[in-house]
Amino acid sequence: MSARLGLLLLLAWLVASPAAAGPNADLVFWQSIRAPGTVAEYRAYLDAFPNGTFAALARIRIQALTPAEPSNAAPVPVAPIASLPATAAPAAPREAAAQAILTVLQPQVRAIDRIPVDLDARPLSGGSNFRLVTVPAGTPDALDAETIDALGLPVGPKRLRLTLGPADHAGSNEVRLYEIPRYAAAFTIAARAKVEVAPAAAGSVVVASLVREARALGAVGFEAKYRDRSLRVDGQFLRLVSGTASADLADLLRGTWHDPTRYVILYLGHLGTPSASGSGPAEVACVLPAEDRRVLERIAALRPGSEVVVDGSGTTWGALRGDEAVLLDPCRLAS
Known part of the structure; x- marks a missing residue:
């Protein structure tokens, strides 16, 4: 009788009557299975001792010795990441x-x-x-x-x-x-x-910087710093106001014109920031005599947003015809 046949007869007897083999039947059965063992031997052990000491190991070896069955099911397509619902992705940190x-x-x-x-x-x-x-x-x-x-x-x-x-x-x-x-x-x-x-015109101060400083200094402080000081101011053309000299305008002007009966006020600033009463200046006002035809022709060619550079002296800032503005007097268009 071969050794393998004898082992099978022993396994059959233990399966039929595990209690007859004594308290060590579990161990005797397991030791009788020679490595690597067969699927039938490990299944026989589990039939005799489903909760035996080596039951878990027997199941692992059965799984290892059993070839995987080919699947006839069609492969499940994997959706690209971009098409997955937002809930499928892990929550991103706040910064991302x-x-x-x-x-x-x-x-x-x-x-x-x-x-x-x-x-x-x-x-x-x-x-x-x-x-x-x-x-x-x-x-x-x-x-x-x-x-x-x-x-x-x-x-x-x-x-x-x-x-x-x-x-x-x-x-x-x-x-x-x-x-x-x-x-x-x-x-x-x-x-x-x-x-x-891009840089401003050479040697000039931008309107926005000048009016910010005027607000910070106040009307008195601004006049103390800039009165009689030559300035070149670079800004956008906003609008024109013309008329005849009034008493209010005469108080602001210093009599630099030969005959200041007619004037043009050229406002410079930047589009989108209207002047608000009581908030301080948002513009620069350049007061020009209206008798010079060449000045009038240059002014007439301006469009809102056009770059304009003027030379003048800082006088003060205040309400000029209802607008809060830094006043340059005298003032002229830079050549």
Whole structure:
């Protein structure tokens, strides 16, 4: 009788009466299976000892010895990542999921131009204190709160299209959206975009910078600094006002005309910022005599937004025909 046949007879006897083999029947059965064993032998062990010491190992070996059955089912196509529903992807951190979109609509502007931007800050609805700030490229990201509040234009977590005031620096600049995120106490940059600013006319001060300084100094302080001081001012043509000299205008003018009976007031600034009474100047007023035909011809050719450079002396700022403006007197168009 062969050894394999004898083993099978022993296994059959143990299966028929495992209790007759004594308390060590489990171990005797397992040791009788010579490695690597067969599927039939391991199944016989499980029939005799379904909860035996080696039951788990027997099942593992049966699985290893049983060839995988070929499947006739068609393969299930895997959808590309782009077509999976949003819930199938793991939740992204706030920094990746909630980002504002900031676009400079005119990436190259003149020094006198406002900067048009498109902003979508709706994903940041959990934050607060949103400010749009224009700074020279390379400015450190971490600005103090006072600087951001002073330079920044307040906005909300909305979709907006607006214009920012002209940049104070020529060359590469950056428009930044600062916010204080939820549960945070400090400003952080939520979006940024680049803008190139062409230089102003040589030796000139841009209207926007001059009127900001006038507001900061006040009418008396501005006159103390600029009266009788020569200025070259670069700005956009806004509008013309003409008329005859009145008592109010005479009080502002210093009698520099030979016959100041007729005048033209040339307003310079930047489009989109009307002057508001009591808020300080937003424009520069250049008062010109209306008798010079060459001056009138040059003025007549101007269109809103045209670049105009004037030379004059700072007098003061105040209400001129109802408009808050810095007054240059005397003043003339730069050649």
